[in-house]
Amino acid sequence: MMIKLIATDMDGTFLDDNGHFDHERFERLLNRLDERGIHFVVATGNQVSRMQHVLGDLADRVSYVAGNGSHLVLDGQTHALKEIPLDELQSFFTYFEDKFADYHIVISSPQETYMLEAAWTRDNLADQASLDYYNKSFPGVELVADSAAIPLKNINKITLKVPMAEFDQLMAFGDGENDLSMLALAEYSYAMDNASPVVKAAAKNLAPSNNDQGVMQVIEAYFGA
Structure with a gap:
């Protein structure tokens, strides 16, 4: 063929x-x-x-x-x-209003790309090389003073980069290979006892099976319940 x-x-x-x-x-x-x-x-x-x-x-x-x-x-x-609906954009902007710089949020249409001036230089990514690579991924980006200056028109993509330090405060559970990225990022990662070997190898900890209410067991143990 x-x-x-x-x-x-x-x-x-x-x-x-x-x-x-x-x-x-x-x-x-x-x-x-x-x-x-x-x-x-x-x-x-x-x-x-x-x-x-x-x-x-x-x-x-x-x-x-x-x-x-x-x-x-x-x-x-x-x-x-396929554009992002206006109501969803407005909800995103409201929820992340104070995180545009910290999360290096980029708002894109096919013709324009917007990023906060503070986000461009914010150094809370893993290292300077990561920041430089991230910024270079958006050629011709227009830097604005705040999110209110970004027109909500023809937007089809939102990009953000959560600082790695924030994953130190994340507890995550998974059983399938679609959970591998999440487990790799989380400081407190748990593979369920019923998970596949590859998932267990990716997690830092093992939780009881789903049939034994493993997620709740781990959370209760963490808080001493």
Whole structure:
């Protein structure tokens, strides 16, 4: 069966650890794909604007499923764009009003990206390299004084980075492989006794099984109940 489409993630997959790729090699590859009528699709959580910046003069030769699937671009034209509803945006802004800087919150539409001036320089991420990489992920970002200056229009993505120190105060429980990231972050991580071996290996602690009300047992023990 002939392949008609090739899709790839970018960060950590197509791009190297420095966010680079071999431009000439990729151009030759695109030429071969074009000859065979095979589409190359960038599938990424990033916005199209960042990927176009990274790909440079090759940007218009690929298609995009970007913004975690919210933005579909084919042949340079937007074919689908799922915006975040206004009421949900307003609720987010209200809830995180005093966390925009601490959480390095970025509000994005396909055309514009906004970030607080204080968030750009806030050094509560793990290290300066992490902060620099995070900021570089949003080319052309417009820095604003406060969240009230961000227009709630055509927003399709919200990005935030919770400081690692805050996970020192997190207790988490899980049993499946979809829980691995959460367990890896939490200082007090518990795999249920009924969890798979890989989950148990990822957690720092073991809790009784779900059938034995393991979550409540651990919480009660922690508080001396």
